[in-house]
Amino acid sequence: MKQKLPPSQISPGHADHALLSALAQDITTRAGGLMELTRSVPAMLRDCIDDVILTSKTGRRAYEDLEKTEKTYIGTRVEIELRALLRLPKGRLDTEILGHDVDIKHTMGSNWMIPTEAVDQPCILVAADEPRARCYLGLIVARRDYLTDGQNKDAKRSISAQGFEHILWLLCDQPYPANFWRLLPEAVVEGIFAGDSGNARMATLFRAVQRQPIPRDVVEAVAAQKDFMRRIRSDGGHGTRDLLARDGIVILEGRKDAQLIRALNLPHCSGSEFISAQLTTLAEARLAASAGHAGCEDFFDKA
Missing domain, CATH: 1.10.10.10 (Winged helix-like DNA-binding domain superfamily/Winged helix DNA-binding domain)
Incomplete structure (x- = not known):
């Protein structure tokens, strides 16, 4: 993840403030409070990554050792585990919170790829920075103005540099259990x-x-x-x-x-x-x- 993130502009008066604040409160409550959210999400990410590395059976010890399909699967695993952790139902997108369709996006890199069906919809953003053992959990309404002009072959766009200002962070640069072998x-x-x-x-x-x-x-x-x-x-x-x-x-x-x-x-x-x-x-x-x-x-x- 980018080590220098712009300050969030999500505050009273911002077009997305009311919606994102309500979603953030619901997520925090479902987790059992901010302290429990801070404990459980990092632990969940460590488990998701280690369960795919599977050192005991594969001999691999790092995320970098994984195949491309396995790295993709970690994102699917995080989506499933996060829904279970927060007791969220499946929805038209990945889940539904307070009557809103919400997409869940995960990255091990520095950005998220937003599909066309999630444009103008609220998204939960999850990131794990494995080399630094830091994680992120945020919310954004993926408005077209917050996304890059360029897109990949699947018509997905990433969040622009300015778009990062419109993320409401629940966890930002939060330590999570490091890969034991990196220590x-x-x-x-x-x-x-x-x-x-x-x-x-x-x-x-x-x-x-x-x-x-x-x-x-x-x-x-x-x-x-x-x-x-x-x-x-x-x-x-x-x-x-x-x-x-x-x-x-x-x-x-x-x-x-x-x-x-x-x-x-x-x-x-x-x-x-x-x-x-x-x-x-x-x-x-x-x-x-x-x-x-x-x-x-x-x-x-x-x-």
């Missing part, structure tokens, strides 16, 4: 996937990425095995937990180990996330053992 140096990523077994890859992951929540789908992708959860359990001295415990590193689950995570002053983890940490004292190792994570004490005994 790591390429050498680290390559090192993780270089392992010749699930345990080896998992041990490298949790050794390299410590004190940072790791989503469940990342664990599944790295294990690349059906019973991926087995890879992070103790396994007769050969499991990932066993391997890392020898070096005083503990792997914790967000739901099961919430108290220990807090006691070790680690970042909050959701119920579907994991986190690893190098224990620094024998007292911490004994605390971990009392919570069911034995094995790290030996590291300090040897030291």
Whole structure:
């Protein structure tokens, strides 16, 4: 998305103010309030993108790895997920809000393509800026004056530079969960996937990425095995937990180990996330053992 957006001109007195404000209020209410909208839309976008990348089955790790048809499908997926999130019905266009036909447009780029049937109709604009991990949710009445003169082979036009001034933003430059693999140096990523077994890859992951929540789908992708959860359990001295415990590193689950995570002053983890940490004292190792994570004490005994 463009990093320099013009200020919105949607205010009392603007021809679209009353309609867009009413639609924005309805959308916000349906989401459960602005705070919930700010939480749920970014999370939804992350899921839509990751579910198409599907690292665990395809080995791909980035949006750029997708085929053209898959990139197109993300837009369809966002439309479906947004309707479900807001409990919106299907309409003559994509949906109907307060009796108005509304089109839903999504982009991973810097603009949206408006079809002829949506001209002069209100549109929900959704954008995900994957490199910057920022997202956008806005409303516009797609008037012809707000669109470019040029059109593509399907007679679709994009929003003109001046047209951006007529967008009412609900979310603008809002952070959303970054692609996990973009957060790591390429050498680290390559090192993780270089392992010749699930345990080896998992041990490298949790050794390299410590004190940072790791989503469940990342664990599944790295294990690349059906019973991926087995890879992070103790396994007769050969499991990932066993391997890392020898070096005083503990792997914790967000739901099961919430108290220990807090006691070790680690970042909050959701119920579907994991986190690893190098224990620094024998007292911490004994605390971990009392919570069911034995094995790290030996590291300090040897030291």
